[in-house]
Amino acid sequence: MVSINVSQGDALENDSSALVIHAFEGITKPDGILSTIDSLLSGVVNSLIKDGEFTGKSTEIVRFPTLGKIKPSRVVLSGLGKKESINSLKIKEKSAEVARYLRNIGVTNISIALLSESDTGISEESFGQSVAMGSSMGLYQFKKYKSPKANNPEKSVESISIISPTGSSLPDLKRGVEKGILLSNAVEITRNLVNEPANVVTPSQMANIASETANAAGLPITILEKDDMVKHKMGAMLGVTAGSAQPPKLILIEHKGDPENPDNNIALVGKGITFDTGGISLKQAAGMGDMKGDMSGGASVIGAMHAIGTIKPKINVLGVIPAVENMPGSNAQRPGDIVTAMNGKTIEVENTDAEGRLVLADAISYIIQEKGTKRVVDIATLTGAMVIALGHVTTGVFGKTQSLVDEVLKASKTVGEKMWQLPIFDEYKEQNRSDWADVKNTGGRPAGSITAALFIGEFTDGADWAHLDIAGTNMASKAKGHIVKGATGVPVLSLVQLVENLAEAT
Template sequence: MATQLPTQVSPPEFALSAALPHQIGGAEVWAFPVLPGDEAPLLGPGAEEASEALGIDLLAALEAARGTGRTGEVTVVPVSAQETSDDVSVVLLIGVGEASPTDFRRAGAALARATKDRVSVVTTLAAIAPDDGLGAVVVGAMLGSFAFHWRSTGPKERPVGRIVLADISDDGADDELARALALGGAGWRSRALATVPANLKTPAWLAEQAVEVGAAGGLEVTVWDEQRLVADGFGGILAVGGGSAHEPRLIRMDYTPPGASRRTPTVVLVGKGITFDSGGLDIKPSEGMLTMKRDMSGGGAVIATMAALRDVGCPVRVIGLVPAAENAVSGSAMRPGDVITHFGGRTSEVNNTDAEGRLVLADAMAYAVAELSPTALVDIATLTGAMKVSLGQWTAGYFTNRDELVAHVEQASATSGENVWRMPLVKDYEERVASKIADGDNAAGGAGAITAALFLQHFAGDVPWVHIDFASAAESPADRHEWTAGPSGFGPRLLLAWLGSEDPLDGIA
């Protein structure tokens, strides 16, 4: 019997209205922003009118609950049937702190968590938001609503069905909402792909998802099966996937912007697609395998990004590559000491079978440089535990061979809320990635995040290149702001903020 994923919950629907909550009928919940004041917190638009309509002093209720207006703080004010003829049963007062886009994204997530299993909510949160703040509320509410289940009885809880952003009359709000839905949807898709268990999520299944979303997003999708990988010389992907009953794949997704010509530059995205990582013959301890269904998170980020490029108006060509394999243990698994030949001929000595991600990325990067003429190359992966040691839980590390790319990455990080920190490509460590018998060694040891980047740099050639290692941010241990417990789905918002900007290759192309 084939394994089938149960029907999953969907993100909330969103709508805009110029009216205030008390003027909009049918909502179960009204929600108002709270700003910290010099002497006492301040309530946002519509709260005064709601107080009159309900006969409840909302400011007094906030003060009684000792509300401060700090970001994400939620004060619940029940409404009895005797107090209103409307459908509203509860009022939420939600802190927005310093009122930055980050604060509004976190407030949106708090709103979503407080309204699960509700039919609808009307809120003026976005009415006082700064530039990009409306979109931040939407993205936060979408991702704060995320849920995944495989229960026979259905999902334990469901996102609120509909969120109406009230007191919005800005002419550009529709466009901002549409863009936010694309960004939030990409984050949702990436998170969902990473959360699917590996008894369903094989390399072939991941390729099927890429084909499906590619058809919906107007993309051309090509998939290499094992036979074609052999014929074309993708030795890294084949070696890593050689121990599994599930054959490896290479997924290619092509996006072409409207009006593109031969002069339109190309960005190539490469995402690690290890659908499960046992460590191979250098097997992980059992606790180290518990989260390894999401070792394809880089590949999931690329698939989700590619699916949303049209919706954010990306002006350049983008090609997404996902080398997908399961790193398993069997008699056909690669061994410590093996030497593999990558696409293009460079060789690697395998001195740690649990350093497999760089081997599949190397094949795809070499293919990109040789065959696709990229103006810029980006790889993204849950690559090294060393990155989590370096940067902790919530920040990804990135490396680049061109200073011109730094401003693009930093601006995208600030805009998206997916935090990154630049790491150094230390030349003195090059000797650690050298092998006595091959061109490179995949197990350089200490300073592991840096040496992994140095290993990959050889496959980037002279192309402007960014390597994003987000093993540090791939898993959220608990609900926190827009992150829900489990795989984070990190990456698409960062990549889309960059690729959806007016000139993603300014200073590079």
């Protein structure tokens, strides 16, 4: 990962490959540091503005060489758009775009002139956090299995330095950068897990990585094995794993932030299907390889717990990952089978490809009964119907507890991860009714995301509950802003922000 630091001094005296200077839309003449650069470089900035080559629009990135007249090798003008609409999220997105642009032209060391709070309304801490997050997340690449090319060495940005003209802003700036790096690392943990192939990230390996992450953050971790699941009568989860040679794991990572108040708690429960063939209800071959990402919910919980363990909010947080493989082996469950979940409810398995909700049912039942969980947020690549409804832009949010749903939406808005609430009216429950069991695991095609959410809701008695369907947002087909091609890391930032908000409210 790129090294990001802060320093005090004259940005024109920083010996970097590129000096980035942000400017707002509507700029008519160079001022401040741009005025100095313009004077030293024979009016180049003024010419760019007058000729309309740089207007400050948010899509603009313009560079020019400095010809040795100042220490940075080149200056990069970065448009931020209209001043009245600037915020920390836009700084994050532009930082990602600029960092990728400079990497692509071979720049290794970047310096960035600090934008003052008086100019932007953005605190130095927020600016530092946004630059660190945007740059780190935007530069992310997963090339672990790509062989290096001798005649085409990999381009990479090695360091980014935010330059402040005064020392008074350095403590806040540094604090923001440190928080930004922490959150970026959390997202990277998640992205790495999701981008790995399923022959590497099995349920056992997911448990190993969870253990490494928990141990590094100083968090206790418990891993339940198949025998434990049998003991606790987790028939739903055991049914999903029956067709696989890979043993299932139920991973529990704990942050005891408020041990004197055990009821001040929340569980983040992430679906961890490390590969989903659909089971006996086999998926089509086209696109099945993408099902290595069906554990994105679980990966996001592991990433979030990394950050939570360092931030140490005053709230008890339980990260839960039911890690299972869904395969069509000779022992696999069949359509029409009836299984009994840990809470005693019987389930008709109408479709073995609706397996994520089954493992979540037992995982949630376990933490409510055995851990006294009062609030549950589950995260899952649950339904293709979610992609049809909201595409690849927005995560669907459901829940029986509006106050918790509101907190989720508030957190997502703060961090810029788009989410939208969908209804779970009682009328939809009729689609999940079974002639042979208490409930069936699919309600058919109409309102498929809603009926899937309602199925999970059947196992949340005694706890507030919200559900995030990230089937459309866990992966991206191209880079834009801090999102890169491949695993996105959504909704790690929202989960961490949610926990921080709840801790502050107690």
